[in-house]
Amino acid sequence: MKKLKFFYEGAMAGLIGPEHGISEEELEQEAKRLSPYVSMMQQTAARASTRSAYIDERASINLPLDEEMRQKVKHLARDKRERGIECLVVIGIGGSNLGTIAVKDALLGKLYNQLPSCSPKILFADTVDNDYIADLLEVVEQILKRGGKVLLNVVTKSGSTTETVANFELFLEVLRRYYPKDYADYVVITTDKNSKLWDLAEGRFDRLEIPHQVGGRYSVFSPVGLFPLTMLGIDIDKLCEGAKIMRQMCLEEEIRRNPAALSALIQYIQETKKQKPINVNFFFSRELNSLGYWYRQLMGESIGKEQKLTGQRANLGITPVVAVGSVDLHSVAQLFLAGPNDKYTNFIKVAAQSRQSLRVPDSPEVDTLAENLAGKSFPEVMEAIFGGTVAAYLENRRPSTATVLPERSEYTVGQWLQWKMMEMIYLGALYEVNPFDQPKVEDYKKVTREILKAGRYGEQNPYQKREDNRC
Structure with a gap:
């Protein structure tokens, strides 16, 4: 090898x-x-084939050995591919899509979407930049208008990431217009079993579980990365x-x-x-x-x-x-x-x-x-x-x-x-730090939620209050 x-x-x-x-x-x-x-890592690894495979934060090292998880991913991907999906839209940010992008680019190339023989195409909705998402939406609608099939893969560990929720609801609304009866068949939710999104999706959308102890940036060998990569024809068993x-x-x-x-x-x-x-x-x-x-x-x-x-x-x-x-x-x-x-x-x-x-x-x-x-x-x-x-x-x-x-x-x-x-x-x-948390990321998220709740979008900008510091 x-x-x-x-x-x-x-x-x-x-x-x-x-x-x-x-x-x-x-x-x-x-x-x-x-x-x-x-x-300690060896002890975590020794639990890979047991029910305790995912009981600590180092458990991401056991993901490549989880054949049952891979079988679920491959079965669902096969079902969706049989529907003739022309475009896969991955809705996620950070650890929810960076691994997928990295593997896709490394194996299929950066010009994959431009190659006529490659299908399905893949797009990433990982921002609330209005103009970029508007362009992305236009591309998706063009496919839908000519009768093409589009699949949404919503990926979020917490199930409540602001950018992901905003894009999910936006693209879901478009799907409902074109597939009023069976739009739910064109959505796959990848999230933690303890999230509100998991509960919301029950009985409505297909779901794939992210093990609770596996953090987003360590999740590329979970359904986070494996499902979209399988949809693209990448051999996840070899990966x-x-x-x-x-x-x-x-x-x-x-x-x-x-x-x-x-x-x-x-x-x-x-x-x-x-x-x-x-x-x-x-x-x-x-x-x-x-x-x-x-x-x-x-x-x-x-x-x-x-x-x-x-x-x-x-x-x-x-x-x-x-x-x-x-x-x-x-x-x-x-x-x-x-x-x-x-x-x-x-x-x-x-x-x-x-x-x-x-x-x-x-x-x-x-x-x-x-x-x-x-x-x-x-x-x-x-x-x-x-x-x-x-x-x-x-x-x-x-x-x-x-x-x-x-x-x-x-x-x-x-x-x-x-x-x-x-x-x-x-x-x-x-x-001597915890490599699995990111507490300071919560600082911007907290203020973001406060601004959205108050509806005063300019008042929380610290630079806007300093008139004397403007050019």
């Missing part, structure tokens, strides 16, 4: 020196702190098989054989001892960069905390940044290589292309414009750029690691997702 490879020498003192690189002693010292938590293989590796007690523990340690030491508070995921594959946006939420909400588990105020966190090679070498590489040495970069690339290699024409004019380019394949050019970038990082003593996916497939993408979720759990242990 093809496994990911993780190269971490570029973050170590042996290559870039002790000021910005990690020594073997530093790695070993911090690794001792993780050993008890690896044991979960890759996750299972990585899960086993990330339960290893020997830290250097445990990718999640090792990468968590490197990030933790780079931030706390080498003053690198910014994490850059630099994808040398445009199709993979949505994995970076998924990871951005995973890291931002899991590690960005006001206080430790002890109650000590700490304001901890690492700022996640996404970059794309070679595009961003022409925008932020100057900053990354010459600006403050406050970033740790993980390069991600794919070893084998999914499509036939393109080639630069072998003509005299090419050499006139750019030397040594004529006749080269695009993968060869990208590999040269990647090699040049890594060399520049080492020369400028900028800490970096590299992750190589053998190919873009369900199996390898499943590995990457599981690795990063387990990495984040270990990182939470190192920082």
Whole structure:
């Protein structure tokens, strides 16, 4: 089986020196702190095939082994696909859709919807930006007007997310107009069994359960991600098989054989001892960069905390940044290589292309414009750029690691997702924070509800009260 490879020498003192690189002693010292938590993860993993599989917050690591859940997802998806669905609209935000977008882009490509042979198309309603949703609604209505079938998948852990509820009711109203008798057959609800939405959907819509202890950003291997991905024809068994293989590796007690523990340690030491508070995921594959946006939420909400588990105020966190090679070498590489040495970069690339290699024409004019380019394949050019970038990082003593996916497939993408979720759990242990909650997100939600209740939409804007600070 093809496994990911993780190269971490570029973050170590042996290559870039002790000021910005990690020594073997530093790695070993911090690794001792993780050993008890690896044991706790093993205990959670041991319950995977029991009724206690989902009794603690680490339970997301057991999702790839839940075959009963996958069978329910596949059965429902098969039923909906048989209805001739032309367009799937996923209504959700944050952890309710970022994983789906990431896997879809990685496996089917960013231009999937534009390819005439691909069906169903997929759209995401993840905002209350009026103009964007109006455009989305227009696209959906065009499909419905010509007799096409549209399926809504409403995804929300709490069942009461403001943006999701608003979009659900809006799109449901449209469905009712076109399918007055059987509109309910074109709605699938994915939520927690304890939510009001679950109760509301009972007897009306098909429902898929998100296990109560599985948080949104850790839910890509639950029906949150698996149902829409199955609708698109993605093999979720292979996706979960890759996750299972990585899960086993990330339960290893020997830290250097445990990718999640090792990468968590490197990030933790780079931030706390080498003053690198910014994490850059630099994808040398445009199709993979949505994995970076998924990871951005995973890291931002899991590690960005006001206080430790002890109650000590700490304001901890690492700022996640996404970059794309070679595009961003022409925008932020100057900053990354010459600006403050406050970033740790993980390069991600794919070893084998999914499509036939393109080639630069072998003509005299090419050499006139750019030397040594004529006749080269695009993968060869990208590999040269990647090699040049890594060399520049080492020369400028900028800490970096590299992750190589053998190919873009369900199996390898499943590995990457599981690795990063387990990495984040270990990182939470190192920082001594809860990687499963996001209490400060409630601040904006609380005020939002108050504004909506009062109906005074401008008065709560703090900037509007400061006339003297306006230009």
